[in-house]
Amino acid sequence: MGQSDLAPPYAIPEMAIAALPEDERLWVPQAPNVWFRPLLLNTTEGQWVNLLRVRKSGVLSRHRHPATVHGYVIKGSWRYLEHDWVAHAGMYVFEPPGEIHTLVVDEGVEEMITFFHISGALIYFDDAGETCGYDDVHTKIDMCRKHFAEVGLGEDYVSQFIR
Ligand code: FE
Numbered sequence: 001m002g003q004s005d006l007a008p009p010y011a012i013p014e015m016a017i018a019a020l021p022e023d024e025r026l027w028v029p030q031a032p033n034v035w036f037r038p039l040l041l042n043t044t045e046g047q048w049v050n051l052l053r054v055r056k057s058g059v060l061s062r063h064r065h066p067a068t069v070h071g072y073v074i075k076g077s078w079r080y081l082e083h084d085w086v087a088h089a090g091m092y093v094f095e096p097p098g099e100i101h102t103l104v105v106d107e108g109v110e111e112m113i114t115f116f117h118i119s120g121a122l123i124y125f126d127d128a129g130e131t132c133g134y135d136d137v138h139t140k141i142d143m144c145r146k147h148f149a150e151v152g153l154g155e156d157y158v159s160q161f162i163r
Contacts, residue, residue: 012163015040019051019115020074025151028144033058038161041141047119048137054078055111060103063135067120069095076112078105087114100125 019039021027027035033055040049046067051074054060062081071093079086080101087093093114095101105112121136141162145155 015161015163020113025148025153027053028147030143031058031060034060036140038140038144038158041137041144041158041162043137043141043162045119046121046137047117048140049115049117050140051113052116053111053113054103054105056105056107056109058105061124062100062102063122063124064100065095065097065118065120065122067097067118069093069099069119070117071095072115074113074115076105076109078103078109078112078114080104 017039019037021037027037030036030052035053037051037053038048039051040047042048052060054076071087073087073089073091073093075089077086077088080103082101086106097120121134123131124133124135126132141158144158144161148157149155
């Protein structure tokens with residue numbers, strides 16, 4: 001009896017892909033000098049897994065996490081304005097529910113790439129501390145669809161990352 005005969009009939013498909021893409025078009029623009037590369041867009045659990053790439057002077061505006069984030073720094077370094085530590089390549093970062101922060105890449109760092117597993121959402125705040133937007137797995141899917149359509153891959157290209 002082969003492995004496939006033992007597989008539960010309703011199991012969803014596995015995935016094994018190069019995380020760092022050779023095709024630049026897989027980096028979806030998020031903000032000036034900020035991109036994400038989708039890996040897993042989990043619409044059942046409301047989570048997503050992606051690589052975040054920030055180049056010089058890029059800032060990910062202030063947001064709150066209602067659920068956990070796990071990060072692993074692959075390249076470069078970055079920090080949060082709200083904390084006194086710096087995340088360097090090779091470091092693991094855990095962000096608990098309720099965490100509020102602004103991600104910046106400092107002068108002298110050309111590029112950072114970090115693997116993030118994010119649950120729930122990013123809830124954005126303006127300078128007055130008022131909620132001004134959010135991202136969740138569905139806004140990420142929408143951003144991917146628009147970008148992949150624009151760069152000629154077609155909006156349905158995103159479907160391979162969705163579970
Ligand atoms: Fe965050």
